[in-house]
Amino acid sequence: MPMADSGSLDDWGQSSPSILGEIDRDPDRALHVFMDIGYRHLMVSPPGAFRYFEENRRHDLACEVLLSLVADGFRRLRLYEDDGRPFLGWFRTVANNKARDILKKGNREVQVEDLPEVPTGTPDPVAAVFAERVRAIILSTENRQCRELLVWRLLYEFTNQEITLLLGEPADRNADVGNRYRNCRIALIRRLREHGIDPSDLDL
């Protein structure tokens, strides 16, 4: 397979892009190319976590991501390991994680909830019994995809487009995915109500 030009995004589609080799051969050029392609890509196709930032902060965010990768003699970039997947995916994942890190440590007004933590502190038997009931109801969902849609939309805050991508469905099915999610949501609420749990009445 022909090597892509290190100055093109195609190069980043390789699992072993030539730009990484240039870090030692021609670091000035590597820096220019990396900053140029990286910045363009982050601005045109921002990773998911960038959505939690105002539009006018995305430039700063992109700069922070790029600088963090090249600082200290490209230290972080050198940590990349070829695992057979495209370098561009690694770059996007790192940028996404960096954005989440910045959110958590510096942007307290934006709340990003994580998965549940292991409960600690004084046990509450009533709450535990309630949680177990809810768990049984949710896990009784026979439709596996419903569980995925509910978790990905409600907990992970993915968009319909993103869920469509995760499911490996054609991009034009995202409206259908949205409809399926809404049906699953309604079904879950009905099932909870059948068991005497009305989400509208709960104050959690």
Added chain:
Amino acid sequence: MHDDRPSPGDEARQDAVLKRLLAAALAPDLEASKRPSAASIRAYLVGHATGDQEAEIRRAMLYSRTFAEEMLEYLRAGQDLRDPGLKRRLDAVQVPLTDLIASAKRALRPSDARSSGIGEPAGGRRETEPVGARPNGAGGWWQRTGATLMDWLWRPGVGYALATAAVLGFVLLPHPAGDGKKASPIPGLPVELVMLATERSDRGIGSNAFQAVPAQVDGAQTELVVEQPVDPSHVLWFETTLDRIGPLGDVQPLVYLAENRRFRPVRADLAYPALLVDASLLVPGRYELTFVPVSADSTRLDDLTCRSRFAVSAR
């Protein structure tokens, strides 16, 4: 006819409640999840996964947000690379290249700059100041250690879900019992350790990763290492606690050491906190391990507290 459709305000409130209910329902399943194999991940990304591989990936994406986000970014990368209109949109972006390059060169330490061939005048600034970005707060050795930590954290898929997290590499090692001779196997083992979350106070970051670490515990004692780097020339010991978390959230203290001086050296200026425990303590269940570093002048460095939760399950 009864209308199930809520008003927009009610829907948002319902969503918040549903979110919490789902979170509570999911929690017990975290420990049962493992990172899928590299082959399954690659096959799923190119749409060639077998039924079993697809089920493996989908389950992991359900129970780990970190993994789901990693997959999403790789899938988007593939989508972008196939997008015929992307080049035109990329070309339309105005890149502040001069500013970016100048900032990048400032970010290079002089020693590294020499070795990398990118020059920086003597006496140039050593600390990174991103273009237009806010400063990162107080500098110092802990910041440098934090930077080192982040090196590892940002490698997707390293250990497991690397990304936002603190380290996932709980290590359970056999420990020789006297004269290199190993003690009898502990009944009920081997076990599997599953990292649930790790966070460090100064970074406010946590992990949803769930690396499973199969472990054959054949020693009387086991070393638990949390790969959160500290500088051993500044941290002399850790106030260390290991608790078992009961099914109702009740906490059972297992170990408390006011002066735990056990480190796992990584290099001269870097080490991981470690705790040597009786392997028999690690019966299947959930645990929380906390290291509070203490400096040479006996100051508790609460900001650097590392708290890790993990589960032990029978294999």
